[in-house]
Amino acid sequence: xxxxxxxxxxxxxxxSSGLPEDVLDALxxxxxxxxxxxxxxxxxxxxxxxxxxxxxxxxxxxxxxGTLIFYVDYGPDHSAHELEKDIVAAVREATKxxxxxxxxVDSITGANSGDNVGKGSPYIHFHAxxxxxxxxxxxxxxxxxxxxxxxxSLPDESIGAGRDLDGVRRxxxxxxxxxxxxxxxxxxxxxxxxxxxxxxxxxxxxxxxxPLHDVNPDPxxxxxxxxxxxxxxxxxxxPMGFGGKTxxxxxxxxxxxxxxxxxxxxxxxxxxxxxxxxxxxxxAKAALDGHPMAIAAPAAKKVVGKTAAKKTVAKKPxAKKPxAKKTAAKKxVAKKPxAKKTVAKAVAKRxVAKKPxAKKATARKPAAQKKTSARKPAVExxxxxxxxxxxxxx
Amino acid sequence: MPKKIELPIAESAIRDLRIGxxxxxxxxxxxxxxxxxxxxxxxxxxxxxxxxxDRFLYHCGPVVRRDAAGEWQFVAAGPTTSIRxxxxxxxxxxxxxxxxxxxxxxxxxxxxxxxxxxxxxYLHAIGGLAVVLAEKVVKVHGAHMLDQLGVPEAMWSIxxxxxxxxxxxxxxxxxxxxxxxxxxKDAARRLMEQxxxxxxxxx
Numbered sequence: 001x002x003x004x005x006x007x008x009x010x011x012x013x014x015x016s017s018g019l020p021e022d023v024l025d026a027l028x029x030x031x032x033x034x035x036x037x038x039x040x041x042x043x044x045x046x047x048x049x050x051x052x053x054x055x056x057x058x059x060x061x062x063x064x065x066g067t068l069i070f071y072v073d074y075g076p077d078h079s080a081h082e083l084e085k086d087i088v089a090a091v092r093e094a095t096k097x098x099x100x101x102x103x104x105v106d107s108i109t110g111a112n113s114g115d116n117v118g119k120g121s122p123y124i125h126f127h128a129x130x131x132x133x134x135x136x137x138x139x140x141x142x143x144x145x146x147x148x149x150x151x152x153s154l155p156d157e158s159i160g161a162g163r164d165l166d167g168v169r170r171x172x173x174x175x176x177x178x179x180x181x182x183x184x185x186x187x188x189x190x191x192x193x194x195x196x197x198x199x200x201x202x203x204x205x206x207x208x209x210x211p212l213h214d215v216n217p218d219p220x221x222x223x224x225x226x227x228x229x230x231x232x233x234x235x236x237x238x239p240m241g242f243g244g245k246t247x248x249x250x251x252x253x254x255x256x257x258x259x260x261x262x263x264x265x266x267x268x269x270x271x272x273x274x275x276x277x278x279x280x281x282x283x284a285k286a287a288l289d290g291h292p293m294a295i296a297a298p299a300a301k302k303v304v305g306k307t308a309a310k311k312t313v314a315k316k317p318x319a320k321k322p323x324a325k326k327t328a329a330k331k332x333v334a335k336k337p338x339a340k341k342t343v344a345k346a347v348a349k350r351x352v353a354k355k356p357x358a359k360k361a362t363a364r365k366p367a368a369q370k371k372t373s374a375r376k377p378a379v380e381x382x383x384x385x386x387x388x389x390x391x392x393x394x
Numbered sequence: 395m396p397k398k399i400e401l402p403i404a405e406s407a408i409r410d411l412r413i414g415x416x417x418x419x420x421x422x423x424x425x426x427x428x429x430x431x432x433x434x435x436x437x438x439x440x441x442x443x444x445x446x447x448d449r450f451l452y453h454c455g456p457v458v459r460r461d462a463a464g465e466w467q468f469v470a471a472g473p474t475t476s477i478r479x480x481x482x483x484x485x486x487x488x489x490x491x492x493x494x495x496x497x498x499x500x501x502x503x504x505x506x507x508x509x510x511x512x513x514x515x516y517l518h519a520i521g522g523l524a525v526v527l528a529e530k531v532v533k534v535h536g537a538h539m540l541d542q543l544g545v546p547e548a549m550w551s552i553x554x555x556x557x558x559x560x561x562x563x564x565x566x567x568x569x570x571x572x573x574x575x576x577x578x579k580d581a582a583r584r585l586m587e588q589x590x591x592x593x594x595x596x597x
């Protein structure tokens with residue numbers, strides 16, 4: 001099996017420099033609910049333009065590129081050992097290319113490892129499966145939102161939470177209220193009910209891999225998710241805690257069996273910069289968030305600085321493995337235009353909007369572009385910029 | 395329209411700012427976060443004093459890149475959570491004459507009191523706005539204590555142009571964060587009391 005390192009470098013670049021479609025849609029929807037020109041409106045507007053600028057520049061949308069959480073499902077044609085080596089090497093390379101901030105700090109000495117690799121970093125969860133191929137899911141979770149996570153042991157008298165669904169609900173409301181804007185609201189709330197202290201938190205993180213608009217297979221939890229996604233908006237915390245109509249983008253709840261003595265409710269809060277993506281590889285085919293990607297065969301050419309990766313000549317496949325050392329994944333991405341579904345969505349939206357989108361796009365300053373000409377977004381995103389004349393006032 | 399702020403700034407101009415004001419900042423400022431604060435209250439750092447007096451201190455750990463000419467560039471530079479510096483900030487404001495703290499999430503009572511006493515404001519930037527804010531950094535002069543503290547924690551000396559922020563704590567004891575917290579707490583209580591509404595009973 002060829003090295004997946006270039007694919008994973010590209011997965012990291014893609015995850016760090018953009019947001020999933022459903023999250024972008026939710027942010028655009030939240031903006032459109034606010035009075036134009038208000039602080040909340042301009043805040044959402046700036047968030048969206050930041051994502052667009054980041055995509056163009058292949059720069060991290062947030063400087064806190066977070067904890068790297070990899071979930072890997074692999075078939076019999078892959079080995080966990082090789083995949084781990086590829087992931088670690090890809091993380092090092094992505095850090096060198098400034099897709100990631102050096103974010104691994106020795107907790108005892110305070111020394112930064114400089115390359116995001118350290119004890120327990122990156123975090124990789126392996127799961128062996130029967131089917132061939134491999135799926136790598138990556139989530140990047142910043143420290144600000146991680147710090148507002150919370151774990152409750154029920155009963156909790158301070159919030160009147162007993163060992164039932166009502167108690168779970170109280171924990172979620174309490175955690176979102178205490179989080180205020182600190183976790184970069186509006187957030188998505190992952191909830192783990194039951195388990196032990198560790199697995200309860202794991203469940204809450206795994207919930208955050210769900211798409212924003214799916215429906216929980218458990219009808220009781222589905223109802224609670226739906227109710228809270230509506231009613232938590234009444235806390236009026238708004239984007240960044242400035243006040244506004246959107247306080248959360250979603251609530252996702254999972255439950256695990258527990259021992260009779262314990263009843264944990266664990267909350268993982270995900271900031272609006274909800275970075276996650278999925279790489280699937282089967283044989284020679286690879287896809288990033290469902291869009292086919294082609295990675296250039298590893299070239300022997302050395303990458304020097306940021307420009308060298310521009311055009312990799314990938315004429316002959318590298319004869320020996322070590323040649324893969326400095327590959328240029330950037331160029332490699334298939335330059336597929338916007339997927340059909342996205343176009344349809346964008347068109348539908350435009351139909352509702354008052355003004356055509358074209359004008360505004362040209363009005364943006366191309367400041368970001370100078371750094372970026374070499375970098376092709378893996379997946380083009382439709383612009384969510386407000387179709388209005390006014391510039392953001394914030 | 396946002397108010398324009400030019401750095402360095404005098405105390406009287408700071409006293410004119412009120413919570414809710416939207417501003418755009420231009421001029422020289424300095425970055426500092428957890429490790430820097432811990433260091434700054436232990437000694438009097440003359441180099442930092444020079445960079446911070448009558449200017450703003452930005453809570454931020456950037457992603458940086460060095461170009462071919464050896465010049466630093468900010469790639470991503472949004473604010474980090476400020477409340478972690480609460481144990482130190484009041485002293486930093488007093489000791490170094492800082493006129494504004496830029497960060498996210500706001501700060502506590504001790505900092506608010508120091509701001510009232512010494513003439514300083516809290517400017518809330520938007521978390522996660524890393525690329526847009528990095529583009530406002532027009533020049534990176536260098537990094538104080540880069541070797542000891544590492545890239546995210548070093549005290550970067552930068553020049554910004556039209557950096558957007560909102561005043562959420564002013565020099566008159568006003569804090570938008572305190573108001574927001576109290577109001578949302580009441581709302582949360584009411585919501586808890588409504589109980590599980592639509593939920594079907596578990597089978």
